Amino acid sequence: MSKVINKTLIIGLGLIGGSLAKALKLNRRFGQITGYDRNPDEVLAGLELGVIDSVATSLADAASEADLVVLAVPVKAMETVLVDIAPFVAEDTLITDVGSTKANVVNTARRVFKQIPPGFVPGHPIAGAEKSGVAAADEKLFDKHKVILTPLAESSSEAVKLLSDLWQSTGAEVLVMDVPKHDEVLAATSHLPHILAFSLVDTLAQEENHNTDIFRYAAGGFRDFTRIAGSDPTMWHDICLANKAALLEQLDCYMAGLHKLRTAIECSDSETMLGTFTRARAAREHFSRILSGTAYSQDMSNQQVTFRALPGGSVSGSIRVPGDKSISHRSIMLGSLADGVTQVSGFLEGEDSLATLQSFRDMGVVIEGPVDGNVTIYGVGLNGLQAPPGPLYVGNSGTSMRLLSGLLAAQQFDTELTGDASLTKRPMGRVADPLRLMGAEIETAENGRPPLKIKGGQALKGIHYTMPMASAQVKSCLLLAGLYADGETSITEPAPTRDHTERMLAGFGYPVQQQAATATVQAGGQLHATKIDVPADISSATFFMVAAAIAPGSDLTLEHVGINPTRIGIINILRLMGANLDLLNAREVGGEPVADIHVQYAPLKGIHIPEDQVPLAIDEFPALFIAAACAEGTTIVSGAEELRVKESDRIQSMVDGLKTLGINIEGTPDGAIIQGGRIGGGVIESHGDHRIAMSFCVASLRATDEIIINDCANVATSFPGFIELAKSAGIQVEKEVD
Numbered sequence: 109m110s111k112v113i114n115k116t117l118i119i120g121l122g123l124i125g126g127s128l129a130k131a132l133k134l135n136r137r138f139g140q141i142t143g144y145d146r147n148p149d150e151v152l153a154g155l156e157l158g159v160i161d162s163v164a165t166s167l168a169d170a171a172s173e174a175d176l177v178v179l180a181v182p183v184k185a186m187e188t189v190l191v192d193i194a195p196f197v198a199e200d201t202l203i204t205d206v207g208s209t210k211a212n213v214v215n216t217a218r219r220v221f222k223q224i225p226p227g228f229v230p231g232h233p234i235a236g237a238e239k240s241g242v243a244a245a246d247e248k249l250f251d252k253h254k255v256i257l258t259p260l261a262e263s264s265s266e267a268v269k270l271l272s273d274l275w276q277s278t279g280a281e282v283l284v285m286d287v288p289k290h291d292e293v294l295a296a297t298s299h300l301p302h303i304l305a306f307s308l309v310d311t312l313a314q315e316e317n318h319n320t321d322i323f324r325y326a327a328g329g330f331r332d333f334t335r336i337a338g339s340d341p342t343m344w345h346d347i348c349l350a351n352k353a354a355l356l357e358q359l360d361c362y363m364a365g366l367h368k369l370r371t372a373i374e375c376s377d378s379e380t381m382l383g384t385f386t387r388a389r390a391a392r393e394h395f396s397r398i399l400s401g402t403a404y405s406q407d408m409s410n411q412q413v414t415f416r417a418l419p420g421g422s423v424s425g426s427i428r429v430p431g432d433k434s435i436s437h438r439s440i441m442l443g444s445l446a447d448g449v450t451q452v453s454g455f456l457e458g459e460d461s462l463a464t465l466q467s468f469r470d471m472g473v474v475i476e477g478p479v480d481g482n483v484t485i486y487g488v489g490l491n492g493l494q495a496p497p498g499p500l501y502v503g504n505s506g507t508s509m510r511l512l513s514g515l516l517a518a519q520q521f522d523t524e525l526t527g528d529a530s531l532t533k534r535p536m537g538r539v540a541d542p543l544r545l546m547g548a549e550i551e552t553a554e555n556g557r558p559p560l561k562i563k564g565g566q567a568l569k570g571i572h573y574t575m576p577m578a579s580a581q582v583k584s585c586l587l588l589a590g591l592y593a594d595g596e597t598s599i600t601e602p603a604p605t606r607d608h609t610e611r612m613l614a615g616f617g618y619p620v621q622q623q624a625a626t627a628t629v630q631a632g633g634q635l636h637a638t639k640i641d642v643p644a645d646i647s648s649a650t651f652f653m654v655a656a657a658i659a660p661g662s663d664l665t666l667e668h669v670g671i672n673p674t675r676i677g678i679i680n681i682l683r684l685m686g687a688n689l690d691l692l693n694a695r696e697v698g699g700e701p702v703a704d705i706h707v708q709y710a711p712l713k714g715i716h717i718p719e720d721q722v723p724l725a726i727d728e729f730p731a732l733f734i735a736a737a738c739a740e741g742t743t744i745v746s747g748a749e750e751l752r753v754k755e756s757d758r759i760q761s762m763v764d765g766l767k768t769l770g771i772n773i774e775g776t777p778d779g780a781i782i783q784g785g786r787i788g789g790g791v792i793e794s795h796g797d798h799r800i801a802m803s804f805c806v807a808s809l810r811a812t813d814e815i816i817i818n819d820c821a822n823v824a825t826s827f828p829g830f831i832e833l834a835k836s837a838g839i840q841v842e843k844e845v846d
């Protein structure tokens with residue numbers, strides 16, 4: 109049975125005490141609110157303002173009657189108050205405080221109580237204002253703010269629970285941490301910034317000739333930055349002394365950083381300056397993402413996104429779809445390891461490639477951007493990476509984790525690779541095992557899952573590795589490790605996989621030998637900075653190729669699309685179906701073949717899709733199903749069982765969706781049999797699978813009625829700007845966000 113609070117006593121009726129009293133009085137779950145303050149005018153004002161229900165005239169009486177006592181006095185006054193109340197509080201009275209530092213309050217409580225009572229749970233609301241006194245009390249002060257509770261070994265779990273309830277009732281989010289951690293975190297995030305603000309304003313104010321001007325012309329940024337210098341001086345004096353050790357440590361660390369920056373400015377050391385500024389800017393966003401455990405791109409995960417597509421229309425013009433993801437990842441990796449400055453354009457600003465970018469920033473590489481797909485990488489050379497300040501967080505990106513592990517296994521420093529909850533379930537043994545054969549020291553969690561702890565300073569030796577399963581990620585990981593390994597590293601694949609790493613290594617001037625199914629590298633080479641215009645992703649281009657192929661009157665050019673031989677199944681298959689498709693202006697960029705793809709409408713016919721084309725077009729099948737539904741006759745898909753284990757069971761999702769639209773389709777274990785026909789309208793479930801969502805959007809061009817597609821939030825991650833581009837090409841689709 110949990111304790112019932114009939115009487116709450118708040119000692120110190122200033123800003124924080126008053127605000128808490130007001131909030132508790134409103135929600136009425138913590139009994140009568142009595143106020144006590146050494147300044148009788150404050151409590152009387154509190155009563156008049158309706159902040160409290162009653163005034164305590166005797167602290168001893170009020171403390172003995174209270175079920176809950178909140179100490180809301182300055183930290184320096186905590187001792188006096190604790191001494192005053194200790195003899196009177198009952199054994200099971202809940203006691204908490206709101207002091208901005210915790211170790212000193214706890215030490216004081218230990219001295220006063222001898223034995224800490226089980227109801228004592230220190231706390232600290234991370235909310236405030238530059239005002240003080242009860243007149244400034246605000247019942248909304250804690251709403252959507254954090255409150256830290258620092259329970260002690262003696263604190264009962266019931267007391268912790270009750271105090272969590274109390275703070276939550278004010279709208280606050282409650283965090284629990286231990287006392288030293290609290291003081292360390294607050295020294296860095298609150299106390300240090302206050303000291304900087306006080307010191308900066310004080311320093312500038314003393315500059316004789318300039319002070320009036322400085323403050324008169326101060327821009328908004330200066331005012332924001334120095335706003336906290338308006339805080340209560342006595343309170344901050346007390347806080348500095350109360351949290352002296354942790355604050356001094358933070359101050360020293362900050363001053364070392366400032367000194368480094370000063371030297372960089374003095375020596376016109378642009379690299380250090382840019383490094384500091386770009387890292388700091390990125391770090392703000394990075395840390396908030398890590399804290400929420402979410403994505404690098406805009407987090408849409410909590411939003412319901414629906415596409416609503418009107419029937420009919422055609423596509424025309426010239427468009428460029430976003431950059432290839434695999435190539436975007438590799439451009440950052442090799443650009444960072446190169447000597448010189450690499451300019452990347454067309455970079456895919458998706459969550460996964462941004463995770464790779466952040467990891468290299470964490471390892472000291474100066475990277476500017478991305479701005480409109482443009483990134484500038486100041487390469488540090490193969491041996492120039494630096495130990496990151498903490499674990500490298502790669503979000504949901506399996507590619508980042510697997511490729512980076514090869515590179516990190518060869519560095520001189522230790523690293524840890526972590527990811528979000530879903531990545532943490534994915535197996536990493538397939539890279540860790542062969543890396544260990546090369547001499548790497550890698551620790552994984554159970555069953556080879558992340559995090560990966562990689563020990564630096566190992567001398568890797570080259571191996572010949574025959575992959576048990578075809579995987580471009582494993583091959584790339586070992587090739588990257590091979591850049592540092594003694595002797596030759598060669599990898600043989602059982603079936604062809606994407607060769608973007610080999611091609612880009614060559615693009616950076618690093619020799620890679622390719623013989624049949626084996627790729628070989630040797631250490632000792634050098635990567636030379638280059639310019640990379642990341643080819644547009646052929647998988648993203650597919651939706652528009654199919655759109656133009658099925659919609660009468662269409663005439664569309666897709667610019668600068670990557671046509672790597674391991675990816676062109678979609679072009680081969682559409683041509684076999686009768687599509688009018690030309691490759692124009694074929695060229696090579698950073699080792700990758702690219703072309704402009706020109707598609708004009710032509711009637712399609714059903715075919716049995718050759719199984720040798722299936723692996724070359726595996727991601728393109730949802731869109732191909734739509735092409736098949738618009739073709740004359742029967743299309744048979746076989747040998748594509750992998751489609752059942754993608755982001756959704758893509759065979760089932762497409763069969764269900766096309767049936768809803770009136771198409772005669774039958775799923776098989778490894779594919780489907782699709783009869784071309786008339787596409788109607790209806791509501792489609794995409795099951796959160798971006799490719800299913802985009803495919804049905806394209807289907808609307810040949811539909812007789814509106815198509816509504818549910819659960820489309822993930823489209824933003826793989827294909828930023830899809831709806832805008834689809835509309836500009838002629839698809840009549842709108843996005844609705846709930």
Ligand code: NAP
Binds near residue numbers: 120145183209232343
């Ligand atoms: P405040 O507005 O100055 O209120 C403190 C009140 O306590 C004043 O009325 C003060 O009276 C009274 N008091 C001082 N010593 C006392 C004693 N021995 N017995 C009874 N009453 C006494 O200060 P506050 O901003 O609310 O801060 C209170 C606590 O909250 C501090 O521990 C502070 O560290 C913490 N805190 C403050 C903020 C913030 O932004 N303000 C944020 C989080 C936590 P006098 O005016 O006569 O001194």
